[in-house]
Amino acid sequence: MAEPIRRGVTSVRANGVDLGVESFGRADDPLVLLVGSPTMLSWPDELCARLASGGRHVVRYDLRDSGASATADPENPNYDLRDLVADAAALVEALGAATAHLAGIGVGGMVAQVAALDHLAVFTALTLVNTRPVAPGPVDDDLPDHDPAVMGALFSRPQPDWTDRDAVAAFATAGAELMSNDPEAARTTATRIWDRTPSNDPAVHQANQLGMAFARIDCSPRWRSRLAELAIPTLVVHGRANPFFPVGNGEALAAEIPGARLLVLDGVGTALPDNASDRIAAAMLPL
Numbered sequence: 193m194a195e196p197i198r199r200g201v202t203s204v205r206a207n208g209v210d211l212g213v214e215s216f217g218r219a220d221d222p223l224v225l226l227v228g229s230p231t232m233l234s235w236p237d238e239l240c241a242r243l244a245s246g247g248r249h250v251v252r253y254d255l256r257d258s259g260a261s262a263t264a265d266p267e268n269p270n271y272d273l274r275d276l277v278a279d280a281a282a283l284v285e286a287l288g289a290a291t292a293h294l295a296g297i298g299v300g301g302m303v304a305q306v307a308a309l310d311h312l313a314v315f316t317a318l319t320l321v322n323t324r325p326v327a328p329g330p331v332d333d334d335l336p337d338h339d340p341a342v343m344g345a346l347f348s349r350p351q352p353d354w355t356d357r358d359a360v361a362a363f364a365t366a367g368a369e370l371m372s373n374d375p376e377a378a379r380t381t382a383t384r385i386w387d388r389t390p391s392n393d394p395a396v397h398q399a400n401q402l403g404m405a406f407a408r409i410d411c412s413p414r415w416r417s418r419l420a421e422l423a424i425p426t427l428v429v430h431g432r433a434n435p436f437f438p439v440g441n442g443e444a445l446a447a448e449i450p451g452a453r454l455l456v457l458d459g460v461g462t463a464l465p466d467n468a469s470d471r472i473a474a475a476m477l478p479l
Contacts, residue, residue: 212260
């Protein structure tokens, strides 16, 4: 199979903000829009290429205050979850498409859920990866929260010098096993994120690496009770070894969205490994 067309990272104006995007495949194929968590690099190159080879125009993008998207003040973001939702819907139009299969991973999966609920005419299919049906903060009693032992070990580590590329890569590598991720893959991704960060401000680097801006935005009102309204094909993908959003969160999403399919990946943590790309793409392409 020929290597799909891949375009470099560029900027697209949508909803009044410049969003960093990267495209794979033919622009006239059906659009699959991948929401970053917070950067587009949370979506593996291999998965993007596999989807494009399956006849999709794949576009992954950075959330505000990350990657090549507009960066203002990630410590005090002046937008909320609904603004990020509006970004996703506006981006579909800016890319010249009428509708899209929307996919979100991690916190990007929260954006994707609300976008699918609020923009029924735009999003015709939904993939939710390693996410949960509630916003950051206290979790519902029936959902498993972050693994306390893992979180304790993760957040007790000294912070790196966020302006030091090697220190940030080492920090990501050391934390990868705690999150059930591959250390070398984590190092590579952290380095790529660092190289794409448009500022040498430590707060901007930290926000890019850890998604700090998303944790500071207003995510109200709650949307979990609305999930039963979704009437589009939905795939829920979750790593069984994910300690940040344990697999029960994915099970809850699949149970509450009518007709949703659940794909649980054994041995997978918070990051999608390249070797899962064929299986995930095979599940996404029929949607």
